[in-house]
Amino acid sequence: MKLRLRVWRQKNADAPGAMVTYEVDGISRDMSFLEMLDTLNEELILRGEEPVAFDHDCREGICGACSLVINGDAHGPERTTTCQLHMRSFEDGDTIDVEPWRASAFPVVKDLVVDRSAFDRIIQAGGYISVPTGSAPEAHATPVPKADADAAFEHAECIGCGACVAACPNGSAMLFTSAKINHLNVLPQGGPERETRVLDMVAAMDEEGFGGCTLTGECATACPKGIPLPSITTMNREWLRATRKVKR
Amino acid sequence: MTRTLWGSTVGKKTVMAVTGLIMLGYLVVHMLGNLKIFFGSDEFNGYAHWLRTLGEPFLHYEWALWIVRVVLLAAVVLHGVSAYQLSRRDIRARPSKYVHKRRRASYATRTMRWGGIILGLFIVWHLLDLTTLTVNENAQPGRPYENVVATFSTPYGNAVYLTAMLALGLHIRHGFWSAAQTLGAGSVRRDRALKTAANGLALVLTVGFISVPVAVMTGVVS
Secondary structure (H helix, E strand, O other), rough: EEEEEEEEEEEOOOOOOOOEEEEEEOOOOEEEEEHHHHHHHHHHHHHOOOOOOOOOOOOOOOOOOOOOEOOOOEOOOOOOOOHHEEEHHHOOOOEEEEEEOOOOOOOOEOOOOOOOOOHHHHHOOOOOOOOOOOOOOOOOOOOOOHHHHHHHHHHHHOOOOOOOHHHHOOOOOHHHHHHHHHHHHHOOHHHHHHHHHHHHHHHHHHHOEEEEOOOHHHHHHHHHOOOOOOOHHHHHHHHHHHHHHHOO | OOOOOOOOOOHHHHHHHHHHHHHHHHHHHHHHHHHHHOOHHHHHHHHHHHHHHHHOOOOOOOHHHHHHHHHHHHHHHHHHHHHHHHHHHHHOOOOOOOOOOOOOOOOHHHOHHHHHHHHHHHHHHHHHOOOOOOOOOOOOOOOOHHHHHHHHHOOHHHHHHHHHHHHHHHHHHHHHHHHHHHOOOOOOHHHHHHHHHHHHHHHHHHHHHHHHHHHHHOOOOE
């Protein structure tokens, strides 16, 4: 396959960026999108140019490191992560636009790499549970109904890649935050911090400068792990419940 | 940390949802009252007068109307201020657009902000036209039937009203369903019912309101 790429190049956080056009040839349909970018980078290095910086780690679709808005879609045209997106999803001769996540809470570090540490700070605000120290507890000491375990697992699938923020026209982190809150709030282990968790994590989300939710549903469409839009509704319900229960 | 109702984005959206539902409830009653115009001048004007005597003798003349007006004014102001503040925040959160553009979300969703501004301006005109009668040239106090006919006998009156009612329908279509999500009332199982209710309310209100100018234009009401 021969492709024409238009890639966002930006030297550092303060420098202005621009789309730069590159031609790549000899791309196999079985390559992943990141392997295609590796091919481009090898050529750039051989030519003595600066390679394109992009985030990646496991390349198995489970770590949440890779990003990229490809032709206007977070993680590209398939419902998966960029590392699991294959070039067979494109046609020979295509022009492909590659841009970084766009949100003021996710500033560009270099080229296609953005700083997603805002997500870490949301987790720090309440994405944990209280556990007694000592030896591991007996596995059946706390029974969890099957439906609750399924709901928790559905939300636990979130890998924190930030595609929801990238896809949202308001740069909102509601889907990520709701997934993390619901994952723990539905379980008995998450019970002790049920109210403070939702209040603190939503407050941390607001403080990071993410936008609000206008229920466009773009986040759930972009999510490679299929976190559903009603996840946000559940978080709203938890938040309203917590404001009634917690004395400030 | 902002954990209060007014300080949080989730809380402010709750304010928008509640005030929106208050206004929606009012609009249903308002639309049904409007339909009395099809029973003629006496019944419509009599209904308008009855609204002023509502609650008597417990309430003084026009007090019930003024209570409704105060509640509605508070709802409109809170809804508008929340929308303005949240929109400012949303625009700040996504300062740079993607180079590769593609159409996002439904038409009703994308027009919520402009639709809201159109409705806000319409409310001002509507009050000046049919409540204070300031901009209604042939208006006579105490004769709402004749005043409605006068408004809808002018092309600009019809144009303004029809535009606003279409904006209203779109606003309710996304707004009602969104309010349910914001208040935590939505779920996967209830989603279809909520969307149907939102579309139904939008359609019934738009058609109900628009039936009045159409009736004047076609001569059914004159």
